[in-house]
Amino acid sequence: MATYPIRLFGDPALKQRSREVGELDGELAGLVDAMYETMYENIGVGLAAAQIGVLKRLFTYDVGGGPRAIINPEIVEADGEVVFDEGCLSIPELRFEIVRPQKITLRGVDLHGQEIVIEDDEFLARALQHEMDHLDGVLLLDRLEPADRKRALRALRDRELVASVQAPGGAPRL
Numbered sequence: 001m002a003t004y005p006i007r008l009f010g011d012p013a014l015k016q017r018s019r020e021v022g023e024l025d026g027e028l029a030g031l032v033d034a035m036y037e038t039m040y041e042n043i044g045v046g047l048a049a050a051q052i053g054v055l056k057r058l059f060t061y062d063v064g065g066g067p068r069a070i071i072n073p074e075i076v077e078a079d080g081e082v083v084f085d086e087g088c089l090s091i092p093e094l095r096f097e098i099v100r101p102q103k104i105t106l107r108g109v110d111l112h113g114q115e116i117v118i119e120d121d122e123f124l125a126r127a128l129q130h131e132m133d134h135l136d137g138v139l140l141l142d143r144l145e146p147a148d149r150k151r152a153l154r155a156l157r158d159r160e161l162v163a164s165v166q167a168p169g170g171a172p173r174l
Helices: 026-041 123-135 146-164
Strands: 046-048 058-061 068-079 082-088 091-100 103-109 115-120
Touching: 026 046, 026 058, 026 068, 046 123, 058 123, 068 115, 068 123, 082 123, 091 123, 091 146, 103 123, 115 123
Parallel strands: none
Antiparallel strands: 046 058, 058 068, 068 103, 082 091, 103 115
């Protein structure tokens, strides 16, 4: 099965709201299979279609118990507040303390059109909210306090600067 490259911070696809999925067909099932492979290859617990440049309201996840896909998800209830240390495949090697609702109820459909309702207040709740953010064009950086966001953007710029002067193999380029 083919995998997709992960879109990284700065890619315009990551800042756009994804469109509702209309037809549940074989093409969509193939996309979901490729998303599972991409998610596992990149050692992620979730992957939104926007992260591979497909602007459809769809994400995959596996927090233990096997891969799952949710199509046209929506959070219908949220309660409480929790701070959680999150990373993102689209912002590799950086982690941020993110404030989110502690308990959520999410509703969507699976590949067969069957309704899915998930209620959780543990790690799954955070993972689902993270992927929902991607479908709305929201990145972890958008959830940071202004001073923390400024530091994070500086770290990303510094990392890009270092990468741009490195030759393959890590030797500095002059």
